[in-house]
Amino acid sequence: MQRYQLRNALRAVLAILTALALSACGTIGMMGSGPGAEGAPEWVNQGTGLARDGERRLFQGVGQASGMEDRSLQVETADKRARGKLARTLSGYLEGVGRDHHARAGEGGATEAEASRSMEEVAERSLGEARITERWRDPETDTVHARAELTLDKVIATAARVEDLEPALRDHLRRRGEGLFDRSREEDEE
Template sequence: MFRPVYRFTLVLIVMGLSACSSNSPTIESNMGVKGAPDWVNEGTQSVDSVDGRFIYGVASAPSMNDESLQTATADNRARAEVAKVVSTYVDSTMSDYTAATGDTSSNSIENSINSATQTVLNGAKIKGRWKDKNTGNVYSFAEMDMKALDDAISTAGKLSDSFKAYYSENASANFDRFIKDTEE
């Protein structure tokens, strides 16, 4: 009875320590889970494909006595992975905007973007789950279409027209550079 609780607590501690270790996004690849779908082993990532620009979040939850709690935990962790990547992307975009325009009202802009981003993140969809029969771990795959973020920023009422124009003109290039930077 104590073993699942112990494992869950240990996983939370390890995740907490790893979250404190770096401010830049870490994109795991080839996690080496045998028999898992490709998305499990590819991990969290930013993708630019013919279907669009996406942030994929992949996370797991250890075996628990409550399967619905385990699934909800994996889903929430996958969404949190998406949120981390989007947060880094927004911070990068804000830095670029400030450098390009010299706009010093970045706190106001940043707060408005964070609000728009939070709304979009609520729409991150769980696209798949997989349960490892050997360990009992459940893996969840969350997807966020960057078009939703672009739309939210372009319609955010509190953002300046100059930022909206900058974002609209540079969103694709910023995303491409962001992907390249996270792959290095």
């Protein structure tokens, strides 16, 4: 019973983060579609999407908030928007992993719907590992930008702990996750 309560709570958190991402002001584009703020850190101008930092593969969400007199509320709003955008990026990636697994497994594996549900659970659990790593305030517009990050390694480690995840799907993410990440990132940059 407690397991189902946890699952429902995690789904509620994901739903809230998704709603925040959808309602957030500004662009929700992938890398390279940031606002182009002069003097801004590179991550602000890159925007939301898949990123590489040396050997690390990152899911990155960049959120912003402006026009608020309460500074702590402004920072909190930018953080939530960054996490919401990261959640969308992660969900999109994991949906692609599920589709790739289903296409490769054919009739012997999980259905596409089962793979999608399993990947949703991986996403929900992985979001707890996401961290706000940087913030920047644009001195000209007084807009606060926040960067949320989650590494692919943490997502794969989380998937290893999801009991309901079909072993073949877990193995698919472990074996092909980096290649799928790199391919998705290259497609986003085109």
